[in-house]
Amino acid sequence: MAEYPKQVTYCGVCTLPPEYCEFGGTVKKCEEWLKDNHPDMHAKLYSQEAIEQNLSTLSLEAQKRAEKDSQKKAAKAATAEAKAQEQRATSKVIIKRIERNKRKYVTAVQGLEAFGLDIKKVAKDFGKKFATGSSVTKVPGGGEEITVQGDLSDDILEYVVDQYKDIPEDNVECIEDKKKKAAG
Amino acid sequence: MFKKDISAGSKSKVKSSAQRGIRSKVVDQYPLLEPYMDEIMPKKEQLDLVKLPDRVALYTLSSTPLFFQHMDDPLLPHLSLIHRYPSCFPRLRIDRGAIRFVLSGATLMAPGLTSAGGRLPNDPQDGDGEFGMEELEPGTVVVIEAEGKENACMVGVLKMGTAEMKKVKKGQACEAGHYLGDGLWGLDLR
Numbered sequence A: 001m002a003e004y005p006k007q008v009t010y011c012g013v014c015t016l017p018p019e020y021c022e023f024g025g026t027v028k029k030c031e032e033w034l035k036d037n038h039p040d041m042h043a044k045l046y047s048q049e050a051i052e053q054n055l056s057t058l059s060l061e062a063q064k065r066a067e068k069d070s071q072k073k074a075a076k077a078a079t080a081e082a083k084a085q086e087q088r089a090t091s092k093v094i095i096k097r098i099e100r101n102k103r104k105y106v107t108a109v110q111g112l113e114a115f116g117l118d119i120k121k122v123a124k125d126f127g128k129k130f131a132t133g134s135s136v137t138k139v140p141g142g143g144e145e146i147t148v149q150g151d152l153s154d155d156i157l158e159y160v161v162d163q164y165k166d167i168p169e170d171n172v173e174c175i176e177d178k179k180k181k182a183a184g
Numbered sequence B: 001m002f003k004k005d006i007s008a009g010s011k012s013k014v015k016s017s018a019q020r021g022i023r024s025k026v027v028d029q030y031p032l033l034e035p036y037m038d039e040i041m042p043k044k045e046q047l048d049l050v051k052l053p054d055r056v057a058l059y060t061l062s063s064t065p066l067f068f069q070h071m072d073d074p075l076l077p078h079l080s081l082i083h084r085y086p087s088c089f090p091r092l093r094i095d096r097g098a099i100r101f102v103l104s105g106a107t108l109m110a111p112g113l114t115s116a117g118g119r120l121p122n123d124p125q126d127g128d129g130e131f132g133m134e135e136l137e138p139g140t141v142v143v144i145e146a147e148g149k150e151n152a153c154m155v156g157v158l159k160m161g162t163a164e165m166k167k168v169k170k171g172q173a174c175e176a177g178h179y180l181g182d183g184l185w186g187l188d189l190r
Ligand SMILES: [Zn+2]
Pocket: A011, A012, A013, A014, A015, A016, A018, A020, A021, A024, A026, A030, A031
């Protein structure tokens, strides 16, 4: 009897077991990922021998169909990627300093999800990085933002640009939101 | 069943009595899983029920999907569970040519199983008896493996018995229940 549970590696790009990457539209990226992360597996799956063997089990007609199919899928994936890139280029991350009480600030961060980030995770990272309270809150009118306790606009700006290479610095903006109360 | 992307509906805790019921149903349906049940569904841990579209219920252990069920149909294992305990389910194998159809959510056709690269129970080409000796009846939940691949790519319910498939070699063999890359596979459970 085999040792269970069996450990299965999944592709960091398309999420399938890497042996199935060839059927998706992101084979090139999948292959790069596997090469970087699991070189032994990559050597096995993408060897010349493996590729030839894969082809030899298909009839010529089926090979042609498969090729057409994968071209279609690749084109689809490319369009999706281009769209995502365009969205990234036009999206903005807003870091807003908000005065809660006199001299007490929170910093709200909006727009990270447009760059494919999981904002729950980012909120946790902020909390850890800056050793402060950080949570995801709903924004009136839909959407969510991260609220960080403290006046951390500049630090967050630096961290975001540094940490998430997909976000160009020009797309991050710091603003101030002063709740003007009567000066006391 | 999950050709489209889906998102998780409400999540609720499964009561311990119901949890015992599910456990025994799983063992009834998949007796080979019995030795691993304490690992798969530890008695002391909370099982959750996540509602999915079209009256499908998904049972999860925190964010790990285990089994799903359409109304009162049989419990079907999630592919990630199958990958961890591969030989604990009745299995068939499709030839390489059928893989891309299965991965696009098509109903599996008999020739994909009866061809040289496919495997059915009691198959003369299956020297090790890996795919069992007993013919399977329509309605059986089967895991679909693929020629040249180590891991299963689909799980579904047989529309035609395997003896019949060998005889007629055509027609719909198995409904696409859950396959690699479908909405259930991509479901975000965090
Ligand atoms: Zn991949």
